[in-house]
Amino acid sequence: MPSPSLEQLLRQGQIWRGNQPHPLPTRELLVSGYADLDHELGGGWQAGNLIALQYPGEGCGELRLLLPLLARLSQQPRWILWVDPPHTPYAPALAAAGIDLSRILLVRTRNRQDPLWVMEQALQCGSCSAVLGWLEPSDGRHVRRLQLAASQQQTLGVLLHQQPSPHTSAAAYRLQLQPARHGSVLALAKRRHNWPLPERRFDLGQHRLLTGADACLRPLP
Amino acid sequence: MSLYLALQFPLLPLEVCYSSDTPGPAALCEPNPPRIQLCNQLARAQGVEPHQSVASALARCPELQLCTPCPSAADSQWRALGLWAGHFSARVALVPPCGLLLEIASMARYFGSLEQLYQRLMTALQPLQFSVNSATGPTPEGARLLAITDQGLCLDPRQLRQRLEALALHQLPLPQRQLQQLAGMGLRRVGQLLDLPRNELAQRFGPGLTGYLDRLCGHQPDPPTYLQPPARFRRHQILNHEVTQIQALLFPLRRLLAELEGYLRQTQLRAAELGLTLHHRDQHHRRLLLAHRCGEQSAGVWLELWRLRLERETLTQPVIELTLEATRLSTDQTGTADLFVSPRQEDPQLLISRLQTRLGHAAVQGLALTEDHRPEYACCQRPPKLNRPAQQPLAKRRPSWLLAQPPPLAEPPSKLAIELLSGPERISSGWWQQWVRRDYFLGRWPDGRLGWLFRDDHQRWYLHGWFG
Numbered sequence: 001m002p003s004p005s006l007e008q009l010l011r012q013g014q015i016w017r018g019n020q021p022h023p024l025p026t027r028e029l030l031v032s033g034y035a036d037l038d039h040e041l042g043g044g045w046q047a048g049n050l051i052a053l054q055y056p057g058e059g060c061g062e063l064r065l066l067l068p069l070l071a072r073l074s075q076q077p078r079w080i081l082w083v084d085p086p087h088t089p090y091a092p093a094l095a096a097a098g099i100d101l102s103r104i105l106l107v108r109t110r111n112r113q114d115p116l117w118v119m120e121q122a123l124q125c126g127s128c129s130a131v132l133g134w135l136e137p138s139d140g141r142h143v144r145r146l147q148l149a150a151s152q153q154q155t156l157g158v159l160l161h162q163q164p165s166p167h168t169s170a171a172a173y174r175l176q177l178q179p180a181r182h183g184s185v186l187a188l189a190k191r192r193h194n195w196p197l198p199e200r201r202f203d204l205g206q207h208r209l210l211t212g213a214d215a216c217l218r219p220l221p
Numbered sequence: 222m223s224l225y226l227a228l229q230f231p232l233l234p235l236e237v238c239y240s241s242d243t244p245g246p247a248a249l250c251e252p253n254p255p256r257i258q259l260c261n262q263l264a265r266a267q268g269v270e271p272h273q274s275v276a277s278a279l280a281r282c283p284e285l286q287l288c289t290p291c292p293s294a295a296d297s298q299w300r301a302l303g304l305w306a307g308h309f310s311a312r313v314a315l316v317p318p319c320g321l322l323l324e325i326a327s328m329a330r331y332f333g334s335l336e337q338l339y340q341r342l343m344t345a346l347q348p349l350q351f352s353v354n355s356a357t358g359p360t361p362e363g364a365r366l367l368a369i370t371d372q373g374l375c376l377d378p379r380q381l382r383q384r385l386e387a388l389a390l391h392q393l394p395l396p397q398r399q400l401q402q403l404a405g406m407g408l409r410r411v412g413q414l415l416d417l418p419r420n421e422l423a424q425r426f427g428p429g430l431t432g433y434l435d436r437l438c439g440h441q442p443d444p445p446t447y448l449q450p451p452a453r454f455r456r457h458q459i460l461n462h463e464v465t466q467i468q469a470l471l472f473p474l475r476r477l478l479a480e481l482e483g484y485l486r487q488t489q490l491r492a493a494e495l496g497l498t499l500h501h502r503d504q505h506h507r508r509l510l511l512a513h514r515c516g517e518q519s520a521g522v523w524l525e526l527w528r529l530r531l532e533r534e535t536l537t538q539p540v541i542e543l544t545l546e547a548t549r550l551s552t553d554q555t556g557t558a559d560l561f562v563s564p565r566q567e568d569p570q571l572l573i574s575r576l577q578t579r580l581g582h583a584a585v586q587g588l589a590l591t592e593d594h595r596p597e598y599a600c601c602q603r604p605p606k607l608n609r610p611a612q613q614p615l616a617k618r619r620p621s622w623l624l625a626q627p628p629p630l631a632e633p634p635s636k637l638a639i640e641l642l643s644g645p646e647r648i649s650s651g652w653w654q655q656w657v658r659r660d661y662f663l664g665r666w667p668d669g670r671l672g673w674l675f676r677d678d679h680q681r682w683y684l685h686g687w688f689g
Binding site: 057059078086088089091094095096101102105108109128179206 | 568575583585587589590596599600605606607617618622623624625642643663665666668669670671672686687689
């Protein structure tokens with residue numbers, strides 16, 4: 001029989017039972033748009049958290065993972081902020097994914113401190129639904145600050161980087177993405193209220209991309 | 222019924238001369254003959270008094286800071302306080318010397334109650350760091366008189382009469398000769414004077430005295446002349462010491478911005494751009510501009526933006542004067558009200574202003590579609606605008622990353638083990654400007670990544686984007 005205070009901690013989502021993952025979510029759930037992934041996340045990403053996503057290079061599904069989520073978030077009259085993306089996010093593709101382009105905000109910075117400052121401001125102010133930042137988390141304290149800033153509001157922070165992050169990270173979700181011949185291989189090294197998930201293949205919309213209306217493969221001339 | 226709030230700034234001529242935020246004993250001295258004109262509480266505690274000679278004041282308080290009167294600075298500060306008071310009432314009158322009169326009965330509902338309005342005003346005055354005496358009263362003259370003795374809230378004529386009756390006669394702002402005559406008649410309190418029949422008083426002292434008493438008690442209307450806000454806000458401030466650290470400019474700036482906020486609230490405008498001129502010695506000056514996207518009134522928001530803006534600057538020489546002006550005003554009242562998701566969420570435009578202030582204007586961009594078949598022209602960056610959702614055209618399969626400079630492939634895809642999964646899609650357009658004739662393919666790299674390749678007329682292969 002657990003004591004009342006333990007019961008309270010369980011209800012607040014501060015601790016979870018190892019044999020009963022996914023307690024009732026304490027924050028708004030943001031559906032990723034992929035049923036198999038949502039199942040592993042216990043219904044979706046919890047708002048007000050930071051996702052650290054490591055991927056080896058563009059083209060392996062790093063945006064496809066987020067696009068359905070961003071499309072839904074872009075229905076809110078709040079910004080979706082992109083800090084220092086590696087290339088230009090291509091408007092026709094974002095529009096085709098259902099994202100309202102008027103919510104997109106691109107920020108380019110010039111020195112090492114500014115991206116962190118921008119992300120922290122954007123996460124704290126509450127006028128962004130999601131904040132995506134491409135920066136290498138060289139210092140664990142920076143990640144902790146961003147996770148803290150995200151938890152103040154219902155804003156989802158996503159930290160995208162190519163270097164492996166240090167083993168301990170304050171981000172609520174830690175993901176590693178690898179390209180694969182079919183779909184992408186995703187490992188959830190850390191997730192809310194559940195054990196880590198070893199590498200698993202997810203389609204992440206690749207099948208639909210390859211079998212879309214104009215996807216017919218014609219013989220090369 | 223009207224109600225007036227009188228504010229008296231008794232030490233204003235001295236306080237505009239302070240050279241630090243935490244002054245010690247200080248006094249204003251007339252040069253000829255050298256006498257003390259005004260002194261602050263700390264000096265008074267050590268025995269310094271007005272009309273004392275400077276020598277004896279210094280004998281009592283050796284560390285006394287002596288300031289030379291600067292009537293123009295005190296005057297412009299007084300007028301600026303009149304603008305500042307616009308925050309609380311649209312009807313503000315300047316009452317010499319160094320006093321303000323606000324009509325507040327009509328504003329009580331807006332602030333909840335008179336007590337709340339009074340508390341808010343007193344709290345807002347604190348950061349300006351001026352000594353102030355205040356009182357309210359149903360007549361302008363009554364409020365003024367009670368303010369001299371700092372009597373606080375007094376709401377109705379009966380209360381006014383009670384308080385007036387208790388005042389000593391010499392506190393009335395009457396000619397010295399009349400006060401002496403009244404004292405000679407054996408009168409000590411204002412109550413005794415008010416009890417005397419008016420006709421006899423008028424016969425003996427003329428209509429000036431009875432007219433004043435009637436205005437004091439509200440028997441005769443006495444509408445004040447209210448201040449007309451100027452068409453432009455421009456405020457010049459002489460700093461009392463040279464400022465070498467840029468962060469130190471924020472202290473005088475806070476006061477100027479509070480005055481600006483009062484001005485904007487009274488005129489129902491928003492400032493869209495502010496100019497701050499830093500004056501150095503030898504007529505040199507530097508002008509900094511700061512914009513807010515859809516205009517803002519709040520001094521707090523502007524101060525935060527200025528803090529970010531000034532962080533980017535360094536001072537090469539000390540600043541001796543400041544000028545703050547509103548270079549662009551906007552009348553936009555609705556602003557972005559419909560975009561508020563919840564009242565506690567801040568204005569979405571503020572984030573952009575904040576980012577642009579620190580990173581530069583071009584660092585923050587929005588994204589839009591353009592009607593062009595050429596992939597590199599189908600997407601453009603533009604100033605961000607959070608408008609209502611637009612109808613999105615259905616696009617074909619396009620990569621989510623587009624490379625600005627398509628790198629050429631060293632060899633054809635087949636030799637690089639790139640598997641072509643779909644294509645070709647012929648894109649041919651732009652003969653009028655930059656002719657593009659390309660065949661696009663979706664290719665899978667050996668490691669599984671998906672890219673967007675094209676082959677040009679010369680059978681050369683390029684990578685144009687990633688399906689991220």
